[in-house]
Amino acid sequence: MSRRSGLGPGKSQGEILFRAGIYTLLIVAAIYYLIPLIIMIFTSVKTMNDIRTGTLISFPREFTLDAWKAAWGSACIGVTCNGIKGYFWNSVIMVVPAVLFSTLIGAANGYVFSKWKFWGSEVLFSMLLLGCFIPFQIILLPMAQVLGVIGLAQSMQGLILVHIIYGIAFTTLFFRNFYVTIPQELVHAAKIDGAGFFRIFWKIILPVSVPIFVVSIIWQTTQIWNDFLFGVVFSSGESQPVTVALNNLVNTSTGVKKYNVDMAAAMIAAFPTMIVYIVAGKYFLRGLTAGSVKG
Amino acid sequence: MRLENLLPKIVLAPTFVSTIITIYGFILWTAWISFTKSRMLPRYELEGLVQYVKLFANERWWVASKNLVIFGSLFIGICILIGLLLAIFLDQKIRIEGTLRTVFLYPMALSFIVTGTVWKWILNPSLGLEKLVNDMGFTSFTFDWLVNSEMSIYTIVIAGVWQSSGFVMALFLAGLRGVDDSIIKAAMVDGASLPRIYWKIIIPSLRPVFFSAIMILAHIAIKSFDLVVALTGGGPGYSSDLPATFMYSFAFTRGRLGMGAASSMMMFGAVLAIIVPYLYSELRSKKNE
Numbered sequence: 001m002s003r004r005s006g007l008g009p010g011k012s013q014g015e016i017l018f019r020a021g022i023y024t025l026l027i028v029a030a031i032y033y034l035i036p037l038i039i040m041i042f043t044s045v046k047t048m049n050d051i052r053t054g055t056l057i058s059f060p061r062e063f064t065l066d067a068w069k070a071a072w073g074s075a076c077i078g079v080t081c082n083g084i085k086g087y088f089w090n091s092v093i094m095v096v097p098a099v100l101f102s103t104l105i106g107a108a109n110g111y112v113f114s115k116w117k118f119w120g121s122e123v124l125f126s127m128l129l130l131g132c133f134i135p136f137q138i139i140l141l142p143m144a145q146v147l148g149v150i151g152l153a154q155s156m157q158g159l160i161l162v163h164i165i166y167g168i169a170f171t172t173l174f175f176r177n178f179y180v181t182i183p184q185e186l187v188h189a190a191k192i193d194g195a196g197f198f199r200i201f202w203k204i205i206l207p208v209s210v211p212i213f214v215v216s217i218i219w220q221t222t223q224i225w226n227d228f229l230f231g232v233v234f235s236s237g238e239s240q241p242v243t244v245a246l247n248n249l250v251n252t253s254t255g256v257k258k259y260n261v262d263m264a265a266a267m268i269a270a271f272p273t274m275i276v277y278i279v280a281g282k283y284f285l286r287g288l289t290a291g292s293v294k295g
Numbered sequence: 296m297r298l299e300n301l302l303p304k305i306v307l308a309p310t311f312v313s314t315i316i317t318i319y320g321f322i323l324w325t326a327w328i329s330f331t332k333s334r335m336l337p338r339y340e341l342e343g344l345v346q347y348v349k350l351f352a353n354e355r356w357w358v359a360s361k362n363l364v365i366f367g368s369l370f371i372g373i374c375i376l377i378g379l380l381l382a383i384f385l386d387q388k389i390r391i392e393g394t395l396r397t398v399f400l401y402p403m404a405l406s407f408i409v410t411g412t413v414w415k416w417i418l419n420p421s422l423g424l425e426k427l428v429n430d431m432g433f434t435s436f437t438f439d440w441l442v443n444s445e446m447s448i449y450t451i452v453i454a455g456v457w458q459s460s461g462f463v464m465a466l467f468l469a470g471l472r473g474v475d476d477s478i479i480k481a482a483m484v485d486g487a488s489l490p491r492i493y494w495k496i497i498i499p500s501l502r503p504v505f506f507s508a509i510m511i512l513a514h515i516a517i518k519s520f521d522l523v524v525a526l527t528g529g530g531p532g533y534s535s536d537l538p539a540t541f542m543y544s545f546a547f548t549r550g551r552l553g554m555g556a557a558s559s560m561m562m563f564g565a566v567l568a569i570i571v572p573y574l575y576s577e578l579r580s581k582k583n584e
Contacts, residue, residue, distance in 0.1 A: 019387070022384050022387055023389070025380075025384055026381070026384050026385065026389065026395055032457075033398050033399055033401070033457070033461065034398060036414065036417060036457065037401075039413065040416075043416065051422065055426055055430050056416075056417060056422075056423055057427065105309070108306050111306075112303040112306050113307075116302075118303055121303070124307065124310075128310065128314050130318055130319075131314065133514070133566055134318065135518050135539070135559065135562045137520075137542045137543070137558075137559040138559045138560070139318070140559070141325055141328060141337070141546060141552060142321040142325060165313055165317050166317075168310055168313070169318075197299060222404055226405070226408075227406075228406065228408050228521035228524070229521065232524075233543075233547060243408045246406075246408055246409070247408050247521075247525050250412050250415070250525065251524075251525070251528060259416055259422070262412060265412075266408075266412040266413060269408065270405050273405065274401070274405070277400075277401055277404035281397055285465055
């Protein structure tokens with residue numbers, strides 16, 4: 001589908017130069033995006049002495065995984081020195097139920113909003129969409145109060161609940177926009193055959209929903225894993241997610257700064273979403289565009 | 296048959312209740328707090344606009360707002376420029392397009408905390424970029440933006456652009472793939488040069504993409520919080536504060552709930568100012584279809 005500058009079989013010298021220039025610029029751009037990753041990897045396998053004597057992009061003189069071991073198991077975060085591993089698992093424990101519930105609720109909502117419209121359902125959908133746009137600062141204070149009253153303040157359960165609540169707007173949008181493309185006639189025909197609400201969902205809608213489930217799960221996983229604001233406000237101490245722990249590790253200034261440990265910890269925190277991106281980049285992009293463009 | 300009619304409503308009921316409470320109710324609740332003299336604990340006696348008056352008399356709020364304008368305009372402008380150029384170049388039948396696209400877009404999968412951590416290290420005044428250039432022989436080169444209160448906000452721009460420009464590239468690339476080829480072929484037959492075709496025909500036809508990209512980026516800019524926290528912590532002093540970090544600091548570390556609530560209302564207002572015209576034009580274009 002792409003376009004080119006109308007070159008026929010015999011390329012002129014100008015054309016060749018033109019294309020060489022484009023390739024060069026694209027490669028330079030690729031290097032620009034990759035350099036921070038390379039610096040992160042190099043720094044994480046260097047010794048502190050190597051870091052002080054070398055430069056950002058100098059090749060590690062001796063390769064060591066000590067910084068990775070420290071970041072995972074023994075670096076000091078706050079008052080404890082058990083590394084980032086506990087927080088990493090906190091994030092896993094947070095992401096799995098939050099993604100699962102927000103996606104399932106979004107699927108059910110999207111099904112109703114697209115195939116079982118009733119008086120007022122369009123208005124409710126429009127109202128729900130505001131949840132995709134608000135800066136979450138505006139709900140932090142009341143949410144902190146409410147979590148306190150129901151006894152979930154500064155707990156993992158409370159954090160999971162917050163992620164589910166504010167994920168629903170996005171997941172509902174994904175599923176609704178996907179389901180409106182399924183012909184209404186299919187649903188009508190099934191209704192005439194006597195199929196009910198759940199049967200139609202189970203037999204007609206669900207079998208074609210795999211792509212949108214993938215998009216929703218990937219979007220929610222990266223959003224919730226990468227979240228910092230809710231984590232820092234609604235959790236504390238041992239129940240914090242990995243992003244908050246990483247920030248605490250990097251920005252607490254006690255003792256000698258270990259940049260190699262910082263970089264190893266950053267890579268550990270980035271690892272799950274990077275894997276998701278590499279494995280399912282296509283769906284990741286679809287979520288990005290659907291989640292942010294189709295307001 | 297009656298239950299069947301109720302089922303859709305039952306399914307939506309939890310979302311309905313949750314939307315009313317946790318979105319609309321909480322916004323009103325925050326608005327209420329912003330009209331009180333709440334400090335450490337929320338109080339509910341209305342005191343009018345006193346927090347807003349204080350907010351706009353606050354030097355730090357002005358720094359945060361000014362920073363948002365600087366950061367927002369540079370972030371949006373540079374992301375659009377880089378994104379558009381990369382998309383145009385990638386759209387020239389490039390052999391390794393898939394690989395390049397993956398590379399350009401991967402920072403978007405990272406947490407802003409990770410991005411901030413990496414760039415904090417790269418921009419480190421003694422061991423980072425400065426040392427790299429010094430060791431290359433340019434010994435007088437200094438790069439201290441991270442600890443320079445005049446320049447610290449620009450480090451946020453650098454890291455923000457690195458993270459988000461690939462996404463803008465993806466938006467423009469999708470737009471370019473939607474441009475009708477026959478118009479371009481006709482222009483070529485007429486002898487128009489390639490840059491001229493892009494400038495006169497293709498780029499103007501991408502108007503909706505520009506619109507979406509600006510809206511999304513502005514939205515990201517207003518909400519920017521994690522990146523500032525990880526990269527500069529709002530410092531030196533409060534020189535790189537943005538409204539989001541101002542709000543967090545006043546509401547959660549300094550025990551000034553009223554002021555925090557008022558600042559979050561201002562952020563909400565800024566988002567509405569961007570979203571409402573966008574939604575309006577979207578709805579209008581749908582009706583015209």
